[in-house]
Amino acid sequence: MVQMPMDTFTDKNDSTDPHVLTFEGLKIRLRELSTFFDVVRLVNPIETCELHAGKFGLYPIKGGACYEIWGKDHRCSNCISRRVMKTKERASKFELISDDIYYVMASYVEVEGSPHAIEAISEVYSGVRVDVRDNENLIELVELSNEELYTDSLTGTYNRRYYDEQLAYIPVQGVAMIDIDDFKRVNDSYGHPYGDAILTDVAETLMKNVRPTDIVARYGGDEFIVVFPSIPTETFTKRLEDMRTAVENLRFKVHPELHITISCGGIHSLGTAPALIPAADKLLYQAKQKRNVVITKNLSDGAL
8 A cells, every 4th residue: 555654735835734735835735746646636626627737827637527537427425535625634545436445635725815635646556466265354354444434324315424524515596404203103103123213214205306416315303304415496396295195105014003194394496405404303303293295495595
């Protein structure tokens, strides 16, 4: 594995704050990192683009979506550059592409006042012969690590950490908050193990009723959030109604008398999930007063 000094990301010739760089300081930092890594680049994870330092500023590389380096046509689910934009620190991960494993480090930087991330990448076993079983074990470990990082262990949806670290800056067109009606009664009457089974069934039902591009995450307890990167207004409301109906139609072999319903508050507007959540939460509160209803609103029609 690549080895480097602990202060690799620190530029002693720039600002006293290692995260604050001038254009000249950026060039020095990238040049130093290239001594230890195969690929070093500056990215804007919000715009998903790679940049280069020109004479008068930073410019996106034409056709240079940051995820293209991995041969992908979409954002990485575990984007550590987006994570460091939130934490303003450093992060690292292993990236598995086919049977090749790469070590990636990312650090938050402000170049002339603009926030970006420096990514440094090296192949783990470049030029080294590795026992096939060791390589298979490492591949399995990388896959498991990335899956566990952002997956809710009970329901199989994305978890709150994924929402906090990966959705903060992504522009979306719709957000919905969903809560299981009277879930405390289920736990009190049937026990927490059965309550967990209900949570799992509801989560599976929600995930079956979204598109591959949509995101379902367990927000906390019996509350879920559904994020729609792009969706027309009429489709948005229908999609949430389909979820509500699907959950209402769930039947349970052990307790056939039990009927589960959900309430939902949905906001259709261009923004980020954290910016839209307060409005969706307010609509969810209104929906909970009636139970088993969907209340949606388009913010372009006016404030709540």
